[in-house]
Amino acid sequence: MPEIIIPVSVRQKIRDFSLQGLMYLAVLLVSAVFVWLLADLVQGGMAHLSWTFLTESPRDAGRSGGIASILVSTLLILLIALIAAIPLAWATAVLLAEFVPIDSRFGRIVRFSLYVLAGVPSIVFGLFGNAFFSIYLGFGFSILSGGLTLACMLLPILTSTAEAGMRAVPDAYRLSAAALGMTRTAALIHLIFPAAAPALAAGLLIGIGRALAETAALLFTSGYVDRMPDSLLDSGRALALHIFDLSMNVPGGDMPAYAAALVLVSLLLGINSLAMMFAHGLQRRRILT
Amino acid sequence: MQADRLLVWVLRGGATLTALVMLLILVFLLFESWPALTGLSLIRFVTDAAWHPLEGAYHLMPMLLATLLASSGALMLAVPLGLASAVFIVFFASPRLAAVYKRLIELLAGIPSVVFGFWGLTTLAPLINEWHPPGASLLAAVLVLTLMVLPMITLTAYTAFVAVPDALLRNAAALGLSRWGMIVGVALPAARNGIIAGIILAAARALGETMAVLMVAGNVVQYPESIFDPVRTLAANIALEMAYAMDDHRAVLFVSGLLLMALVMVLSVLAGLFERHRHA
Numbered sequence: 001m002p003e004i005i006i007p008v009s010v011r012q013k014i015r016d017f018s019l020q021g022l023m024y025l026a027v028l029l030v031s032a033v034f035v036w037l038l039a040d041l042v043q044g045g046m047a048h049l050s051w052t053f054l055t056e057s058p059r060d061a062g063r064s065g066g067i068a069s070i071l072v073s074t075l076l077i078l079l080i081a082l083i084a085a086i087p088l089a090w091a092t093a094v095l096l097a098e099f100v101p102i103d104s105r106f107g108r109i110v111r112f113s114l115y116v117l118a119g120v121p122s123i124v125f126g127l128f129g130n131a132f133f134s135i136y137l138g139f140g141f142s143i144l145s146g147g148l149t150l151a152c153m154l155l156p157i158l159t160s161t162a163e164a165g166m167r168a169v170p171d172a173y174r175l176s177a178a179a180l181g182m183t184r185t186a187a188l189i190h191l192i193f194p195a196a197a198p199a200l201a202a203g204l205l206i207g208i209g210r211a212l213a214e215t216a217a218l219l220f221t222s223g224y225v226d227r228m229p230d231s232l233l234d235s236g237r238a239l240a241l242h243i244f245d246l247s248m249n250v251p252g253g254d255m256p257a258y259a260a261a262l263v264l265v266s267l268l269l270g271i272n273s274l275a276m277m278f279a280h281g282l283q284r285r286r287i288l289t
Numbered sequence: 290m291q292a293d294r295l296l297v298w299v300l301r302g303g304a305t306l307t308a309l310v311m312l313l314i315l316v317f318l319l320f321e322s323w324p325a326l327t328g329l330s331l332i333r334f335v336t337d338a339a340w341h342p343l344e345g346a347y348h349l350m351p352m353l354l355a356t357l358l359a360s361s362g363a364l365m366l367a368v369p370l371g372l373a374s375a376v377f378i379v380f381f382a383s384p385r386l387a388a389v390y391k392r393l394i395e396l397l398a399g400i401p402s403v404v405f406g407f408w409g410l411t412t413l414a415p416l417i418n419e420w421h422p423p424g425a426s427l428l429a430a431v432l433v434l435t436l437m438v439l440p441m442i443t444l445t446a447y448t449a450f451v452a453v454p455d456a457l458l459r460n461a462a463a464l465g466l467s468r469w470g471m472i473v474g475v476a477l478p479a480a481r482n483g484i485i486a487g488i489i490l491a492a493a494r495a496l497g498e499t500m501a502v503l504m505v506a507g508n509v510v511q512y513p514e515s516i517f518d519p520v521r522t523l524a525a526n527i528a529l530e531m532a533y534a535m536d537d538h539r540a541v542l543f544v545s546g547l548l549l550m551a552l553v554m555v556l557s558v559l560a561g562l563f564e565r566h567r568h569a
Contacts, residue, residue, distance in 0.1 A: 016469040023381070026373035027390065033436065034397055037408050044411070091303025099297055110304050113311040119490070119557035120314065120550060121497020123524045127546040128314045130531070131321045152310050159307065185292045213401030216499040216524070220531050240403045244500060247407050254411060261404050272399040276392070 038265075045262025048255045054263070058226050061250045062242065067260055069228040073143060073236025076229060077222055078211050080147025081154055085207070088151075089158035090200070094188065096159075097166035098174075118156035122216040125153050129221035141235040146222025150214060154207045161206065165199020166192055202278035209271045212264065215240040239264050318547045325540035334544075340510045342530065342538040349545060351512050355520035356549075358427060358513065359502060360495035363434035368488060370435070371442030378443075379450040380472055391447070398440035406504030409433040414505055421517045425507035428516040433501045438491035445487025449480035482563045489560040493553045499524040523549055 056066035092110060100107040129149030139145040169192050177187035193200070215238070223235030224245065237245070243260045246253035319326075329347065337348040374394060378387045409429055418424025453476050461471040477484075499522075507519020508529060521529075523545045534542050 012467060012470065016467050019469050019473075020381075023373040023377055026370045027377045030370055030374055030397075030439065031390070031393060034393055036412075037400075037436075040408060040412055041404070088303050088307050091300045092307040095297075095300035095304045099300060106301075106304075110308045113308040115561060116554055116557055117311045117314075119493050119497075119553050121499065121524060121553060123497065123499040123527050124314070124318070124546045124550050127321070127527065127531070127543060128317050131317045131543075132313065136317070152314070155307055155310060183293050185296045188296075209399055213399075213403070215401070215403045216528060219528055240401055240500075243407055244403050244504070247410055248504060257407060258411075261407050265400060265404055268399050268401060269396055272396060276395065 041258065041262050041265055044255070044258030048259035049262060053256075053259055057228055058242075058256075061253070062226065062246050062256055063250060063252055064256075067239065067242060067256075067263070069226060070237055070239050070242045070260075073222070073229050074212065074239045076143045076232065076236060077147045077150060077218070077238055078208065080144060080232065081150035081211050082204075082207070084148055084151035085154040085158055086204075089155050090162050092155075093159045093162035093166060097163045098184070098188065098192065114156045114159055117152075118160075120153075122153065122214055123219075125149055125217040126219055126221060128152070129217060134221055139233065141221065141223035141225075142233045143222055143229055143236045144232045146218045146236070146238070147232075149217050149221045150211050153214065153217060154211060157210060158203055158207050161203025162196070162200055165196035165203065168199065169195045198278045202275045205271050205275035205278065209268050209275065212238075212268060212271070213240060214238070215244055315550075318543055318550065322540050322543035322547050325537060325544045329537065329541070334541075342534065342541065345537065347537075347541045349523070349541075349548075351510050352521050352523045352526050352545070353548075354512060355427065355506070356496055356522040356524070359430045359434055359506070359520070359522055360492055362427070362431035362516075363438055363495050364488065364492055366431065366435040367439045367442055367491065371439050371491075372446055372484070374439070374443040375446035375450055376472060378447055380468065380476070394440045394443050397436070398444070402437060402498060402501040403504075405433050405437055406501035409501065409505035417517070423507065423517075423519060425505055425519050426517045427506065427513050427520045429505040429507075430502045430520065430522070431516070433505050434495045434498060437498060437501060438495050441491045441494060442487050445490070446480070446484045449483025449487070450476055452483065453479040482566055486560040486563040489556050489563065493556040493560070496556075497524055497549055497553055499528050503528050 053066040054071070055068050057069040058067060059065035092114075096107055096110065126149065129145055129152075133139050133145035133148050134141060139148075173191050173195060174187060177184075177191055182190070218238050218241055222238060222241075224237055224241070225235035226237045226242070227234075229236040239260060243257050243264065246257035246260065325347075334347055334349040337346045339346050340348050340351065374390070378391050382390060409432070410425075413432055414424040414426075414429050416424075417426060417429055457475055457479055458471060461475040466474060502522050503525035506522060506525060508521040508525055509519040510521045510526075511518065513520050527542050527546055530538070531542055
């Protein structure tokens with residue numbers, strides 16, 4: 001029997017054709033799943049979502065009532081995290097971008113430490129927060145413990161976005177400022193910060209998004225209590241944790257969980273879109289992954 | 290100048306504190322797991338009969354295996370999908386479509402893990418249950434993790450492809466390579482290190498992921514016999530048992546946290562090395 005010989009060019013055409021088909025299939029699949037997920041959330045959430053859902057506190061373990069106290073706790077945790085993390089992160093970024101040479105030992109150590117910190121799983125932050133803030137420092141299960149734990153998580157992203165933003169400011173600014181006899185402090189406040197503002201804002205928004213999305217780090221730091229918090233030392237349940245609790249531990253909690261998930265996802269999509277607008281033109285990957 | 294010197298000292302203080310956070314986390318993890326590291330012999334994590342923490346039996350292997358299986362399964366699905374997505378954005382889509390699809394991937398990256406878990410619990414698990422009960426299973430965990438690491442792989446591969454010098458691609462075209470010949474023969478090898486770094490980071494992310502896996506994996510401590518068996522990962526175990534763990538049990542949970550952290554640290558250092566040699 002004569003062997004059928006397929007010419008190389010035809011074989012390549014077949015390969016190209018099938019690769020291309022597979023690629024389009026993959027792209028379609030990913031888009032379809034994304035749409036499916038969003039449609040599910042919107043469909044499930046809209047049925048239960050209402051104005052009173054946002055303004056009432058949860059009753060009956062969250063089966064009825066709303067998420068008002070949860071939103072307040074979430075906001076407080078977020079504020080603590082930002083107040084603690086921003087000064088540290090931006091101070092580090094200014095130092096790394098403006099004051100130490102890029103390959104200095106100090107800079108390398110700080111960068112490496114942040115790089116590793118960025119990869120630490122959130123459950124490990126939860127363990128650390130529980131051991132350090134809740135028990136060692138004696139804050140207990142509280143909004144303060146949760147916020148400070150989140151602050152540690154936010155340090156890498158806030159620092160790296162701010163550093164990238166400041167590095168993107170052209171050197172001509174610094175040289176002109178020096179030529180005019182401005183101190184570096186004045187140049188920083190009047191030139192570099194305003195010029196890097198969009199990057200700082202983008203980093204801030206991404207940090208807020210991360211903090212809102214976080215669950216595992218808050219499980220044993222800010223706790224489960226769904227009452228309206230009276231002080232920062234009260235336990236308070238974050239929105240993401242509320243979704244988890246409703247869907248896993250509360251039979252019949254699916255409908256409010258859908259609504260809470262829709263609230264959280266809309267918030268995050270809004271925040272992330274805004275961040276991307278600010279980050280437009282900056283190196284996006286550095287900021288987003 | 291006086292002001293400048295003051296500023297530098299303040300900044301140095303801030304940066305030192307920032308760098309110390311990492312050390313503090315390591316110290317406290319070690320401190321809390323010390324009773325288990327010294328009091329129990331480590332071999333017991335492998336030789337104990339089962340995971341019955343209240344009776345002092347700490348067999349960690351099924352959970353370690355489940356963690357590795359779930360993560361590698363997710364990578365097996367997410368790497369081809371992510372690479373295809375990146376190739377589509379860089380080499381095939383019109384600029385408009387590329388922007389839309391890239392935005393979609395970025396938004397996918399912003400969806401919180403608890404929402405992926407919730408969706409998996411209410412939508413995926415029941416579907417799998419119809420096919421092959423019980424639904425909450427290794428397979429569900431793999432699928433949810435795939436969705437979570439896919440954006441990371443796509444975006445890093447995208448950046449790596451974009452960084453390939455134009456001259457290389459033009460030369461390939463001038464030599465008469467087809468578009469796929471160019472992608473497979475030139476762009477992929479040139480972007481290899483960046484892509485690998487992204488995949489390693491995605492692996493680290495998958496190993497440490499807690500909530501989504503906790504919600505869909507079924508959480509039975511066992512060696513799975515098929516992908517339809519429920520499993521419990523290390524991270525999910527910590528989240529499940531921390532609330533009531535005491536003494537040795539608590540210390541063992543910290544050991545598993547330390548183990549996860551060590552795995553992730555090794556992976557991120559590895560990824561960093563690949564990234565550094567991107568243009569080698």
